[in-house]
Structures are given as C-alpha cells and as structure tokens.
Amino acid sequence: MRALVCNGPGDFRFEDRPVPTPGAGEVLVRPLFNGICFTDKHVYDGHIGRKPGWVLGHEFSGRVEALGSDVSECNVGDLVSVDPRLRCGECLPCRAGLETLCTKAGFMGVDGGDGGLAEFAVVPAYSLYRLPEKCSPLEAACVEAACCATRATRSGNVVVGDNVVLLGLEDYNLYMAQWLKSQGAVVIGVDPLEIRRRAALDFGAHHAFDPTEGKASARIRALMPFGADVVVVALEDYIPQANEYVALAHRIARIQGKVIMMRSYGSAPFLKVQPNHAWLKELTIHHFGNFFGNEPARGGRARGDWQVTLDAMARGTLSAPPPGALVKPFSSLAGKADIDALFGAMPGQASKVIIDMSV
Numbered sequence: 001m002r003a004l005v006c007n008g009p010g011d012f013r014f015e016d017r018p019v020p021t022p023g024a025g026e027v028l029v030r031p032l033f034n035g036i037c038f039t040d041k042h043v044y045d046g047h048i049g050r051k052p053g054w055v056l057g058h059e060f061s062g063r064v065e066a067l068g069s070d071v072s073e074c075n076v077g078d079l080v081s082v083d084p085r086l087r088c089g090e091c092l093p094c095r096a097g098l099e100t101l102c103t104k105a106g107f108m109g110v111d112g113g114d115g116g117l118a119e120f121a122v123v124p125a126y127s128l129y130r131l132p133e134k135c136s137p138l139e140a141a142c143v144e145a146a147c148c149a150t151r152a153t154r155s156g157n158v159v160v161g162d163n164v165v166l167l168g169l170e171d172y173n174l175y176m177a178q179w180l181k182s183q184g185a186v187v188i189g190v191d192p193l194e195i196r197r198r199a200a201l202d203f204g205a206h207h208a209f210d211p212t213e214g215k216a217s218a219r220i221r222a223l224m225p226f227g228a229d230v231v232v233v234a235l236e237d238y239i240p241q242a243n244e245y246v247a248l249a250h251r252i253a254r255i256q257g258k259v260i261m262m263r264s265y266g267s268a269p270f271l272k273v274q275p276n277h278a279w280l281k282e283l284t285i286h287h288f289g290n291f292f293g294n295e296p297a298r299g300g301r302a303r304g305d306w307q308v309t310l311d312a313m314a315r316g317t318l319s320a321p322p323p324g325a326l327v328k329p330f331s332s333l334a335g336k337a338d339i340d341a342l343f344g345a346m347p348g349q350a351s352k353v354i355i356d357m358s359v
C-alpha cells in the first residue's frame, strides 16, 4: 500500500508498505479523508516527533475493512471518525477513566505509531466513533480540530451572550466562531490573513480585522467598551503577529474576564505580557491543551467532546472544513515538491488542507 512516511525533519516520503494486519482489539481502516495541520508542519520542520519511520496523519475518517479478534465496538463497512489519542491503560489518568490525559501513549501519526495517510491503517477499536447518519467522512476528518473548540467552549464556561475576541483564526478558532454563533455571543476575530478573516465571518463572527492595520486594542475597545468577557488565544509560531496575542489578550479582557489559551507555542509571546494586568483585573486564565476529553462525571465517552462535536456536525451546528480549505487528492501527491507545496499553502493560501484518500 502507498503511505506518506516521516523519515525525519524535512524528509517525508511516499513509500510502499505491506497492508498491516489488525491484532487483538484492533481494526483495519481504509482512510477516506485526512486533515493536515500545523502539528504536521511542526513535524516536517523538526520541532516535534522523534521517531522516524512512522506513517503520518492524525486527523482522519475512514471505513472499517476488517476486525482483529476481540472487537465488538464496530462492524466491517462502518464509517468512522478516528480519535488519534492512544492510551497505555496503566498510568494514573488511564486508571481514573481519564484516558485522553494518558501521560505515556501519545498520538497516532505524530509520536505514538502509524497514522492515516496511507491506503490502510490499523487502529485500536477504542479510537473509533461511528459516524451519525448526517455526518460526512469529510466533516468527520475535521473532528480532531473542531474538538479543541468544543472543549474550550464547554470546559471554559463560555456563556450565552458573552463578548468574545478570537486572536488567531486558525481552524480551532474558526470552529469556535461557529459554536459562539449558536450561543448568541458577539464575536470579533483577529488575524492578519484575509482568507481566515473571510472564513471567520462566514462561520458567524460579527467583525474581523487585521492586527497590522491600526491599533488592535483600540479597535476592540470601540466595539466592546468594557473589554471582552472572554479572549480565546490560538498562538502559532508561523504567524509573526501571534507574538503579540497573549499580551493583547490580557489588555483587552474585561475586569474579572477570562483568557482561554487554546493553542500555545514558544515562550516569546509570554515575555510580552504585563503581569499586572492579570493580577489587578483578577483575570482567569484557562489552558486547554488536552484537545478533547471524556470526563466520567460528564457522562464519559458518550458525552465526551468528540461525540458532542460529531453530533453537532450531524445537526448542522458545526460545518467543516472551513471556507477556503484546500482539498487535494492523495493520488496527486508524488514527491517532495508536492509535500512542500502542501505545507507552503498553510497558512497564507488555505484555511485548512485536507487530503482526499479516495482519489
């Protein structure tokens, strides 16, 4: 089978590999769509991922092709969305039923084993969610990213009618705009890239502006004179303006407001923060780096962030991928130049990149 393999920084290659065989508790899946994100780009640039030789792809949907022994969660032919988080089953969070907080196992396609950018993939049966009837495989490949917004909204207690500023309109914050639309929030999106600002407006933001044009804090204050109830920060080291986002969030949050850190890279943006702002304003700072959870007290997997996201897609509350996404056939990718072009498209030319594995 054809697979996109990471052999080290800047060295992703298409290789022929044997079709894997599912073992006990595992399932053979034929991937249908794979999302590419900045995590893959960080792997490509050598910032994360330390085990060369694995198949990439951690945002994927597929169809079940074969079952290993001891699998009762799904049937051959099922359309599924794959949660890439692996679990060891032995660490304290795993034993407490908080498997998505596993401290050992990692992500398939990133640092924990083979992912979905191949004609076939073997995945643990526990990683599969069957698609609700009205959720398409293309949407289901976007659940991994959309889940981060689901988690930040649910666990960050963003409430009806909040004034919210989204700093950095990568895909997480674009899905955030959609959730907030359904909650009656007033939303300002901030990003230097026009394709993302357009996507945010399409997804329900009321205002979107470029932080390089005029003073961002003054423009936000003009629309939200008391400051923002909630500021959601998506830091990206591929966007130079993101260096200013944490400090800006602390300045524009209202007294006793919230700052939600939904994506975070590097220390430079934090060195610009004036600590007095958080202290004197009594800001609450939330961090959501666990991406998605299945907290038992909330109902576990059946009411976890992944399932809630899939159901929202099936109902039409969330649509995916964002406007301005680039969808490329897997068969059209052949060598390094194609891979460079894929990563080169983000963030400037595409709001998101998706690989269609069926063609």
Ligand SMILES: [Zn+2]
Pocket: 036, 037, 038, 039, 040, 058, 059, 144, 145
């Ligand atoms: Zn990702």
Ligand SMILES: [Zn+2]
Pocket: 087, 088, 089, 090, 091, 092, 093, 094, 101, 102, 103, 104, 105
């Ligand atoms: Zn564990």
